[in-house]
Amino acid sequence: MHTNRKRWGGPAGLVLGLAIWAGGGAASAAEPIEPLPLRIELDAAKVALGDKLFHDKRLSRDGTIACASCHRLDSGGVDNTPVSTGIDGAKGSINAPTVLNSGFNFRQFWDGRARSLEEQAAGPIHNPIEMGSDWQQVLAKLRQDTALTAQAAAAYPQGLTEESIVDAIATFERSLVTPAPFDRYLRGDSSAIDLSAARGYELFKDYGCVACHQGVNVGGNMFQVFGVMGDYFAKRGGPTEADLGRFNVTGLEADKHVFKVPSLRNVALTAPYFHDGSAATLEDAVDVMFRYQLGRSAPAEDKALIVEFLHTLTGDEQARSLVATR
Amino acid sequence: MSKNKILGFAVAASLITVLIVLVALTRSVDLDAHNRIVGTLREMKQLDAEWNTEVLRSKTGFSENYDAVARPLARLAELESQLDEQSVGLLERDGGKAVAQALASYRESIRQKIDAVEHFKSQNAILRNSSRYLPTAAQELADGVVTSGVMADAQIRPLLGDLVNRALSYILAPEQSRRELIEGGLLALRGMPIALPADLAEQLELFASHVETVLRQQDAGDRILGELATLPTAERIDALTDAVAAQHNHSLLAQQQARQWLIAYSVLLLLVLAWLASRLIGSFRLLRRSNASLQKAHAELKESQVYMVQSEKMSALGQMVAGIAHEINTPLAYVKGTVDVMHEQIDGLTALLGSCLRFTRLMRDQADKAAIREEFMQLEALAKKTAQDTVLEEMDALLESSSGGITQISEIVVNLKNFSRLDRAKVSEFDVREGLESTLLLAKNLLKNKVTIEKEFDDVPQISCSPSQINQVFLNIISNAAQAIPDDRDGTLTLRTSRAGDDRVRIEIQDNGGGIPADVLPKIFDPFFTTKDVGKGTGMGLSISYKIIQQHAGHIEVDTEADVGTVFTIELPIHPPVDDSDAAVFDDDDMLLAA
Numbered sequence: 001m002h003t004n005r006k007r008w009g010g011p012a013g014l015v016l017g018l019a020i021w022a023g024g025g026a027a028s029a030a031e032p033i034e035p036l037p038l039r040i041e042l043d044a045a046k047v048a049l050g051d052k053l054f055h056d057k058r059l060s061r062d063g064t065i066a067c068a069s070c071h072r073l074d075s076g077g078v079d080n081t082p083v084s085t086g087i088d089g090a091k092g093s094i095n096a097p098t099v100l101n102s103g104f105n106f107r108q109f110w111d112g113r114a115r116s117l118e119e120q121a122a123g124p125i126h127n128p129i130e131m132g133s134d135w136q137q138v139l140a141k142l143r144q145d146t147a148l149t150a151q152a153a154a155a156y157p158q159g160l161t162e163e164s165i166v167d168a169i170a171t172f173e174r175s176l177v178t179p180a181p182f183d184r185y186l187r188g189d190s191s192a193i194d195l196s197a198a199r200g201y202e203l204f205k206d207y208g209c210v211a212c213h214q215g216v217n218v219g220g221n222m223f224q225v226f227g228v229m230g231d232y233f234a235k236r237g238g239p240t241e242a243d244l245g246r247f248n249v250t251g252l253e254a255d256k257h258v259f260k261v262p263s264l265r266n267v268a269l270t271a272p273y274f275h276d277g278s279a280a281t282l283e284d285a286v287d288v289m290f291r292y293q294l295g296r297s298a299p300a301e302d303k304a305l306i307v308e309f310l311h312t313l314t315g316d317e318q319a320r321s322l323v324a325t326r
Numbered sequence: 327m328s329k330n331k332i333l334g335f336a337v338a339a340s341l342i343t344v345l346i347v348l349v350a351l352t353r354s355v356d357l358d359a360h361n362r363i364v365g366t367l368r369e370m371k372q373l374d375a376e377w378n379t380e381v382l383r384s385k386t387g388f389s390e391n392y393d394a395v396a397r398p399l400a401r402l403a404e405l406e407s408q409l410d411e412q413s414v415g416l417l418e419r420d421g422g423k424a425v426a427q428a429l430a431s432y433r434e435s436i437r438q439k440i441d442a443v444e445h446f447k448s449q450n451a452i453l454r455n456s457s458r459y460l461p462t463a464a465q466e467l468a469d470g471v472v473t474s475g476v477m478a479d480a481q482i483r484p485l486l487g488d489l490v491n492r493a494l495s496y497i498l499a500p501e502q503s504r505r506e507l508i509e510g511g512l513l514a515l516r517g518m519p520i521a522l523p524a525d526l527a528e529q530l531e532l533f534a535s536h537v538e539t540v541l542r543q544q545d546a547g548d549r550i551l552g553e554l555a556t557l558p559t560a561e562r563i564d565a566l567t568d569a570v571a572a573q574h575n576h577s578l579l580a581q582q583q584a585r586q587w588l589i590a591y592s593v594l595l596l597l598v599l600a601w602l603a604s605r606l607i608g609s610f611r612l613l614r615r616s617n618a619s620l621q622k623a624h625a626e627l628k629e630s631q632v633y634m635v636q637s638e639k640m641s642a643l644g645q646m647v648a649g650i651a652h653e654i655n656t657p658l659a660y661v662k663g664t665v666d667v668m669h670e671q672i673d674g675l676t677a678l679l680g681s682c683l684r685f686t687r688l689m690r691d692q693a694d695k696a697a698i699r700e701e702f703m704q705l706e707a708l709a710k711k712t713a714q715d716t717v718l719e720e721m722d723a724l725l726e727s728s729s730g731g732i733t734q735i736s737e738i739v740v741n742l743k744n745f746s747r748l749d750r751a752k753v754s755e756f757d758v759r760e761g762l763e764s765t766l767l768l769a770k771n772l773l774k775n776k777v778t779i780e781k782e783f784d785d786v787p788q789i790s791c792s793p794s795q796i797n798q799v800f801l802n803i804i805s806n807a808a809q810a811i812p813d814d815r816d817g818t819l820t821l822r823t824s825r826a827g828d829d830r831v832r833i834e835i836q837d838n839g840g841g842i843p844a845d846v847l848p849k850i851f852d853p854f855f856t857t858k859d860v861g862k863g864t865g866m867g868l869s870i871s872y873k874i875i876q877q878h879a880g881h882i883e884v885d886t887e888a889d890v891g892t893v894f895t896i897e898l899p900i901h902p903p904v905d906d907s908d909a910a911v912f913d914d915d916d917m918l919l920a921a
Contacts, residue, residue, distance in 0.1 A: 032390035106396035115403055208455035214391035221396035222447040229535060254445065295532055295539075296459060 032205065032214035035183035036101070042175055045155035050172025052148065053165055058141045060131035062087050067124065067169070071099040076269025076314075077176065082277025090129035093242045095277035100315065101265050103174035105220035110242070110275045112223060112260045113249045117170035122162075135162045178266060178315025185312065193312040200309025203302050208294055217263040218313060225258045226274075229295025232288070233257060242275060268311045282307050341595065348591055351584035355577045356415070363412045363570055370405050371563045373398050374436075381443060381554060384450055385547070392447050399440065406433075413570075420580070421573035428569040432562035439557045446550045453543035456536045457497055463533045464490045470526050485515050486533070493540045500544050512537055654738055657731030664724035664731075671717050678712050681705040738767075755788040756796065758833055758898070762821050765800040772808045777817040784824040786831045789900050795874045796898070799882075802867040803835045803894045810839030810892065830880075830897050838891040847886060878902050 053059065057066045070084045071077045077098030079085075084092040094110060102108065103117060114120035124130040125138060142160055143149055152160035155168065182201070184192035193201075204210055213219040223246055226232055233239055241248065246258040259275055273279035279288055286303050290296055380394040389395075409429070416425050464486040472479050489511045496504050512534050522530060685701045712718070766779060773779065804819065811817030818838050826832040842850060851872040875882045880898035 030390055034391065034393065106399055116400070208458060210391075211451040211455040215393035215396070221392045222451065223444055224448050224451065228452055229532070229539070250441075258448070294455065294459075295536060296463075 031186055032210045033182075033186065033218055034216040035186040036104075036177055036179045036216060040174065040177055042171055043155065045151075046168050046171040047175045049148075049151050049155045049164075050168035050170070050175075052151070053169050054172055056142070056148075058145075059125055059133060059138055060087050061133040061137065063141075065131050067099070070096045070124075070130070073100075073176070076100065076266045077102075078270045080271060082272050084130070086127070086129040087132045092129055093240060094275050095272065097262060098266055098270050099173055100176045100178050101217055101220075101263055102176065103170075104215075104217040105260070105263065106222070107260055110259050110262075111246045111249050117173050118166050121166045121169045121173075138165070180265065180313050180315050182309075182312040193309075196305050197308045197312045200305035200307070201312075203298075204306050204309055207290070207296060207298060207302070207306075209289065209306070212261045212293065213264050218265055219261040220263040222261050223255075223258045224261050224293070225256075227257055227292045230292045232292040236276075236278060240276070245275070264310060265313045266315055268314045282310060286310075344591065345588075345595070348584055348588040352581055352588050354584070355574070355581045359412065359415065360570070360574050363409065363416070364567070366405055366409050366412060367563055367567045367570065370402075370409070371560060371567075373401055373405065374439075374559050374563060377402075377439075377443070378554070381446060381551075384447070385551065387454070392451075395443060395447055402436070402440075406436075416570065416573060419573065419577065421569070421576050425566070425569045425573055428562070428566040432559070432566050435557055435559045435562045439554065439559050442550050442553050442557065446547065446554065449543050449546045449550060453497070453540060453547055456539040456543065457494060460490050460493055460533075460536055460540065463529075463536055467526070467529050467533050470529055471522070474523055474526055476520060476522060476526070481518060481520070482515070485511060485518075489515065489537055493537050497540065497544050500548055505541060508537065508541060654735050657734040661728040661731035661735075664728040668721050668724050671721055674708075674712060674715065674717055678705075678708045681708050753790055753792055756791050756793040757788050758786060758796070758823055758831060759783050761793060761797045761800055762823070762833070765797055765804055766821075769801060769804050769808065772805050773819065776813065776815075777808055777811060777819050780818060780820045782820065782822040784822070786823045786825055787900055789831055789898055790902060791878055791898060792874075796878070799871040799874050799896065800833075800835070802871045803896075806867065807835060807837035807839065807892070807894075810837050810842075812840060815839075826897050829900050831900060833896045833898070834893055835896075836891060836893040841888040841890060842884065842886040842892055843888070847884065850884065851882075 054067045054071075057063050057069075059066060065087050070079045070086075072079060077100035078096050082095055084094075084096045086092060097110065106112075108114035108117060108120035109123075114123060122135075125133050125135070139160065139162065142165075149160050152164055152168070156164040158164060181192045182197075185198070185201075190198070204213075212222065212224050215221040226245065233243055244256055246255040246260075247253070249255070267273075267285075268282060271280060271282065273282070273285035274288070279285040283303065286306055290298050290303070377395070377398045380389065380398070383389040384392060384395050413425060413429065416422055468479070468483055468486055471482050489508060492504055492508045492511065496508060515530065515534060681701065681704050685698070685705045688698045688701050762781075762783075766773070807819055808817070811819075815838075820834070820836040822832075822834040822836070824832045824834075850868050852869060872882055875896055875898070878898055879902045880896060882897075883895045884892060885895065886892040
């Protein structure tokens with residue numbers, strides 16, 4: 001179910017000024033990648049509450065895991081392991097994507113099974129190997145915290161409830177926006193990235209990476225089969241259920257091995273890569289993309305340039321610390 | 327009374343309930359809510375149209391990314407849940423089924439559309455990549471062939487050129503014949519009788535698979551776009567809008583009807599209210615009128631009560647007079663008899679006295695002896711006779727007995743005086759026992775023969791009261807009691823006095839008559855109520871008694887049982903509270919007595 005945010009329409013809609021670079025240059029109209037917005041309006045009280053909850057280990061059954069345990073905000077919003085470790089050391093079956101800029105994804109999860117961040121947030125809490133809890137437990141624990149309860153009551157008329165927790169976390173996630181040098185470049189600041197990265201961007205477009213990784217999030221707006229031009233999974237071996245991708249949601253044959261095209265923002269920080277965490281480096285990942293998504297070969301220097309370009313998608317230190325502060 | 331009240335309350339409550347229901351019905355159509363739904367639907371339709379445009383823009387390559395195609399999803403979901411919320415009320419009402427159906431078929435079509443758009447994005451991206459790459463791939467392959475030194479350039483180049491051209495034109499016009507030509511070309515390419523080095527063979531295969539990808543994706547794209555074109559989302563939104571509108575009209579109609587009912591009902595209520603008001607006014611008028619007449623009646627009654635008290639007094643007096651006359655008559659007749667007898671005796675004594683006088687004169691005159699002697703003889707005879715006849719003794723006895731008679735009469739007179747005490751101060755110390763005694767005396771002839779009087783008098787203190795009034799009460803009750811005792815029975819009248827508490831005296835007058843019938847009992851103290859024949863009683867006796875006792879701050883009770891008898895119990899305070907009203911009563915009475 002999609003949760004209608006308007007229901008809570010907080011009066012104190014505070015403008016989180018994420019306008020760090022009010023780039024003066026004329027935006028080039030025809031670029032497939034768009035810069036992040038300069039302003040995002042969110043309720044500061046809800047963001048603050050969501051921040052707390054995102055780092056709150058009481059959301060897990062045994063109190064050992066918070067959202068931030070797997071989505072470390074100081075390391076690209078991921079845990080940098082092939083598959084995440086949940087409560088009791090249980091290994092997950094899929095690589096943790098970043099939560100940074102996740103508000104710009106058209107769907108959540110690799111298979112897109114959550115239509116919104118609100119819908120998504122409840123997922124890990126219930127997932128037996130992620131946090132393994134349930135709302136009753138979580139609410140019982142959190143409601144003993146008077147400071148938190150008061151904070152929730154200040155942000156939401158209904159106080160601390162399932163919906164307000166979900167909404168606060170989702171609102172917080174929407175605040176995790178990481179403008180990068182490349183955004184400034186797109187806004188006309190040609191010195192924001194160096195020439196080789198700019199050249200890498202041209203190659204990224206020319207080779208057709210941009211057919212899938214485009215839009216404001218450099219991905220995150222469509223599904224694609226992994227292995228357009230060749231059978232990636234046959235080559236890799238050891239098929240898992242998670243490899244079936246969107247098929248697990250729709251049951252359609254056409255959706256086998258179909259995944260949400262991930263956002264490439266902060267991709268330099270989010271190794272290892274792919275849903276299976278099989279690519280240890282960005283170079284490996286780009287190789288795989290050339291081979292299986294483009295069905296092309298490319299000289300190593302082109303790939304290196306592309307990788308250089310991908311680094312310019314890493315959010316500025318300043319911006320990341322801004323959104324990552326507690 | 328309270329039953330009526332409850333009934334009235336219930337009627338009022340149900341009238342008001344009906345009113346509230348009707349008002350609620352006229353309010354039932356929430357125009358704002360309807361407008362909100364219509365607004366949502368309009369936005370949905372617009373979004374749907376915009377989405378179509380975005381898909382086409384992507385297809386034709388006008389837009390550089392798919393954000394515009396992906397973005398409506400969130401808004402769509404928002405609108406959908408908004409619609410869900412807004413239509414909750416609708417689904418419950420009349421026509422809700424049609425709305426629900428329209429909603430469901432809209433959902434079905436939009437779900438299909440979302441899927442189709444997803445597949446379109448995936449398909450379109452790949453198609454564009456492969457088709458864009460095709461010329462380059464062909465060039466690279468041709469170059470590779472040249473540099474590898476395989477002498478196949480002449481054969482391969484036109485094949486590649488044809489394939490690229492046909493594949494690209496297939497994208498513009500996906501005709502079956504062209505497809506067949508392309509498939510033929512691919513066959514030829516793969517079936518070339520030239521042995522290529524492994525990397526070239528792989529490159530060739532890659533080129534071929536890009537061509538196949540173009541074909542596959544183009545076909546898929548066509549299918550998807552065809553599906554998108556025929557998906558009736560807009561029509562479904564229209565149908566939904568129609569269903570909502572139909573329901574809205576239906577509700578409006580119902581509301582209008584309800585409004586008419588409300589008006590009718592209101593008019594009815596107003597009429598009822600007006601009627602009630604007029605009745606109320608009428609009642610007021612009636613009340614005022616009857617109040618006035620009551621006041622008049624009360625005044626008259628008071629007047630007549632004064633009169634009745636007086637006449638009751640007179641009637642009591644009349645009875646008393648009869649009794650008293652009787653009482654007096656007996657000694658009077660006796661006295662008269664003796665006086666008559668004595669009168670007869672007077673002649674003899676007169677003769678004796680005359681003879682005496684004559685004799686004494688003869689003696690003084692020294693008359694002749696013969697005359698003296700004769701006179702002496704006569705005197706002697708007369709005296710002898712008088713002595714013989716014991717006239718004097720007789721007279722003495724007669725006088726004595728008439729004196730007794732007179733004493734008896736004077737006793738009666740004293741009692742009479744005692745009874746009324748007209749001559750005394752109005753409020754005085756009074757021994758109720760004395761009152762009872764003198765009342766008994768006065769009522770003697772009523773009670774005579776048939777009634778045995780039993781007195782059980784405790785020692786009681788004197789009370790402050792108006793003795794004449796209290797006596798009147800006693801007389802009334804005693805004479806009623808006497809009358810209650812049937813002739814064929816040995817009546818017993820028991821009079822008791824006792825103390826009731828510290829400050830009261832109790833008088834009980836009990837008869838063993840037939841008792842007071844139940845239907846009569848409640849009325850005995852009513853003014854003018856009488857069981858006696860017309861003219862025999864005023865019907866005021868007990869009512870006046872009641873009033874008198876009341877005015878003395880006492881009370882009177884009746885306890886009666888059929889064929890056993892009746893007890894009147896009177897309790898009187900020893901010291902009645904002296905307040906103005908009592909004084910007034912006494913004054914009033916004073917006036918009565920004076921009248």
